[in-house]
Amino acid sequence: MTEHTEQTESCGFEPKIMAFVCNWCTYAGADLAGTSRMEYRPNVRIIKLPCTGRIDPLFIIKAFENGADGVLVSGCHPGDCHYTTGNYHARRRWIGFKNLMEFTGIDMRRLHFSWVSASEAIKWVDLINGITDEIKKIGPFMEYKGLKEKASL
Amino acid sequence: MKIPYYPGCTLNTVAKDFDLSAKTSALAMGFELAELPQWNCCGATFPLTPDNIIALTAPAKVLSNARLAGDTLTTLCSVCYNVLKRTNKVIRDDKERRSTINGFIEADYDGSLNIIHFLEILRDRIGFEKVKKAVKKPLNGLKAASYYGCMLLRPFEDMGIDDSEAPMIMENLVTALGAEPVTFPNKIECCGAHLAMNNEDIVTRLSGNVMTSAVNSGAEIIVTTCPLCHYNLEKSQPKVAESTPGYKNVPIVYFTQLLGLALGQNEAGLGFDKNQWDARPLLKKKGLL
């Protein structure tokens, strides 16, 4: 039995984590983790976008509404963006965006930003393990649970 | 026009001739060097380690007192100029050190003074053209070498009075006075400075290099802006003459002495008698006295 399943059984709460990643760096980095047969926690679901610059703040809010306990946004390192400056745009947007998130009552520990390049499989693995464990500690994100159902009523 | 003036300790004592000739020349050019009512020694060396704040307090005190007298301060001695100008820049640009310094000297000085050298007054405020017009007795035929030393010029980004590798401000003045400027390679090299205190050999060698370089380039007289340079050159000259075959002693004077002379001031008020190597025979020979 792997280390991971042991943990799942003892801990009980399995957080759901949504990751928005860019196609060129982080997606490829995650692929490399796969081809290198590294192991990491299975809690993350990736949504691929061309660039972190494509990410709309609403994506993140929607993810939480849909039951995410944590959200990760990851793209190319500054200066390495496939689209030259897309990730700078993303970064600039976060500054204003962070305030908004806090305002809407999202614990900032649930939202992570990172850079993972196509060769940083280890970083990706550490990142996912780290975030999963941290969110396990914080516990499930209840504030938005049921929001979607309410909205559809 | 009155310009607040900081003489510094040396011009008040050993280099009285520098002070006198400058004051006299200034009057002849239509402005007055108004000595600060209250001043202290600048410390005679700018502390090179930024953490040595204590050493900045003396010049800072000078500056903060001077600010009460106006927004400009002029000096003559290269070292005072260097210390005051650099200290002023520290106070102006470095907020942290400014507040520490102000705490020490119990003042609230912000670095807003404009520190200018007497040479800059002549060049930038009056203009060498005007100086030339004011000359009553052109120093025709006098071959004068201008010696800058280090403190007037370096570091360039703080001092900025002239190109630090090829300054011309003194040569241009000398030309305006009708003399023949002699440029020589060692004009920006050090004279040995404070090593006068304990290392005569080095001073003799460095000052010697300056003087032989000037004389070999045809100088009959060497012009300085710094009492310490003046002292080191004068004092080293016998030994230099001894060890350099064919070397003839030359007078070492302050630029203000030549300025006063050219402006037609009475020789007695210019302090020529205080020079160790008397310039008067040379000046007489050239028909300038």
Next chain:
Amino acid sequence: MPRIGVFVCQCGNNIAATVDTKKVAEEMKNLPGVVFACDYKFMCSSPGQDMLKNAIKDNKLDGVIVSACSPHMHEKTFRKACESAGLNPYQCEITNIREQCSWVHHDKTKKAGTLKSADLTRMTIERLKKNKPLAKIKIPVKKKAIVIGGGIAGIQAALDIAEGGVDVIIVEKEPSIGGNMARLSETFPTMDCSQCILTPKMVEAELHERITLYTYSEIEKVDGYIGNFTVQIRRKSKYVDEERCTGCGECIEKCPFKVDSAFELGMTKRKVIYTPFPQSVPNVPVIDAPNCTKIQKDKCGVCAIVCGPKCIDFKMEDKIVTVEAGAIIVATGYQLMPNERFGEYGYGRIKDVISGMQFERLASASGPTGGEIKRPSDGKVPRSVVFIQCAGSRDEKKGVSYCSKVCCMYTAKHTMLYSHKVHHGQSYVFYMDIRAGGKRYEEFVRRAIEHDNAMYLRGRVSRVYERDGKVLVQGADTLSGNQVEIEADMVVLATAIISRDGADTLAQKLSIGYDKYKFYNEYHPKLKPVETVTAGIFLAGTCMGPMDIPDSVAQGSAAASKVLSLFSADEMTREPITAIVNKVTCNSCWDCLTACPYSAIERDAVKNRQGVITKWLAKVNEGVCQGCGVCVAACRSKSIDLRGYTDEQVFAAINAF
């Protein structure tokens, strides 16, 4: 209701070991819109693909999900298979359950892997439901290239393109092509005479039927995108009719006025009507208008009188020509840092302190001294010469921090040329490091030291000054730990190579990037060394940074091959992942326009029936748009969306989470 088919791959045991593929397929069958689901051993194999194609036809599928390996692996394969079965390829989506699931979750109970695979597949299915069929974008390619800069890099690029059968225009701002190489005497490491190897290439470029030379010309404006650039070129007035001029040189001969020759770096004079150097291509003189008394004061006119074919026209004006081209190569080269910046070396004050490039002219047979090394002050042959390397390079305080790369080599070359031309002369070289990393380069430097008696001193020079007709050099030899003083007859500075004045303005016209020194940025320093971020614009030579002739030529050829491969088809296709504006809601705030890293968004005039402009709306130029989606996130009114990654698609995936 959509008709979606789901294909879950086992990848032998690669997926099946930790994912219950059958179970995943079964679960998907329960989702609305899924009409077919199965798992299979190797989806990408021929039988696997055939199974997919048949299923599409048999079940009339309008959408396909393949849950298998990373889309970076087989997305193309499966989209192609769908296309051949009559399905729009963009109706096929991949779920990555191998790299993102089976390979990274080793749980042999298959619990975690199966759960995650099902989740991911479901998300993709929901996304697919919002997909719209897309068509690849086809862009016609105008098969003509423009090379900006006619130095060796540009000439090489143009010749290679022309040899490939494509028309090319060289735009050169000087009256002649040739660039800096035309000034060099002999060239390391083989010591061939620069003119001897360059002139044939210049002439070949002039005579090639596919090459057009626009000398004395500059780029005015660049519009368009890859395959379809529209370039305006300013052809500066030469005051000489190029077509009729026979190059007889009579006008130059008779012109009574002389000015400093820029080509000879001020070491000699040239006439007001001139060609920069005798082998100029084209061999047509130009009048230096600011210095011509006829043009300025309406006096003289001698040249026009003596010109047989009467081709001089003092009223000639600049012309703007517009050229359509499919690709552009930038090869604008370098210039040298002004030596006056280093007061301690005395350049400008001391006549016998010269630059390396001036030394090239002194050593050149066609130079001002006919190839004899004579010092500028008195024309004497210098008995000792000091070379100072890294003058301005590797100097963070007053110069540039980078290494100029060629000066170690050309200084070694200079000591050789000097020793060959002045027997018993002594050369000294002050260096910090010897950077001779090239084929036969280190051996070259050793030869200078061992056979040509160059005295190499490791250290910098503090000051250079004049004394008694000698140039005194005060330096250090750090290896012995001593100060060194040399009484030299001449000093040569190995001046830093810097970017051209105006390199930034040209870059802005072209929308290409440049670094803090205004050298142009390649797309990727290792893997895309001659591409730029703007598709269709390529780089060659020293406009990118210091390099020597072999590298400049290699890059010229590399850039040419890129152009030729671009031109190998009549039209280009590209992924239809581009932004699209909703004209109804766009409120012309232009947030997208400023956000787009590629300047792909334009202001588009909307006219009413009378043809009067009523408003301006954002419009995406599909040729330029790279599909990053930055604009989409920037638009506050949600009026712009990205095909293939629409808000709808992304939200659908999130909702299925």
Next chain:
Amino acid sequence: MKIKLAQSAIEGSEINQLERVTGEELKRCYQCGKCSAGCPVSFAMDIPPTQIMRFLQLGMFDDVMKANSLWVCVGCLQCYARCPQGCSVANVLEGLRQMVLRKGEDHYGVKEISARFLEKAPQQAIVCGFRKFVS
């Protein structure tokens, strides 16, 4: 001389203190030799400026402290004015002097100064000399 290198010496506390006091980054010096080339008193130094920087990079603080270089530097700033890396050996040497003087050790006793010098020399030389040599 054979130098035994160890990390503890390279990152020694005196070196750190020196960097702190002077604001100079010793690592930046790339040993070009320009400072030594122009220093007017290099000829009289046990360890000339370029090597001062090198010795300190190697952590050889004690060797540098023993050298006369600290005391013969005239503070003319030739070294700083021309250093391509913007280093100031002058500042480093002053920092070293400070480290001696702040321990209360005079380099030159007041009594050693000749009476003739005190009488004739310009005040500035005396003040400056005291500053540089006396704690």
